[in-house]
Amino acid sequence: MKTVFLDANILFAAALSETGGSRALFLLAERKVIKIVGSRYALLEAKRNLQKKNEQALPKFWSLCAELIELSDEEVDLGFETTWQPHIISKDLPILWGAFQLKVDVLVTLDRKDFMNEKIKKQKFPFKIMTPAELIQSL
Secondary structure, three states: OEEEEEOHHHHHHHHHOOOOHHHHHHHHHHOOOEEEEEEHHHHHHHHHHHHHHOHHHHHHHHHHHOOOOOEEOOOOOHHHHHHHOOOOOHHHHHHHHHHHHOOOOEEEOOOHHHHOOHHHHOOOOOOEEEOHHHHHHHO
């Protein structure tokens, strides 16, 4: 079973839509096809965005958060930050850190601009970075 780290935008999208790839990841976890994990940082970011854009989705968001098996620490290791800061924007460092810290198989994100650019594609990660659709197709 693959361990999958969810970026904040996945939590946000899953809370807003009953259908789509982000919500499908939770169904796959429920069926024990994948194990989903995240970070407190991602939860807070998704919660803030939902509060700004669609507060009615917060109850669904909290019920989805209860499905996460494990959460990474919030504090990014200084050595990690120094190593990876040239490759990714600062606000995404905690997401990358969480994926490393929890030793996941896949980091799932909808953020193609920051996580799927040429700089990042050149890096050797111990996990893959995919969109929900890419992960679902690979299973």
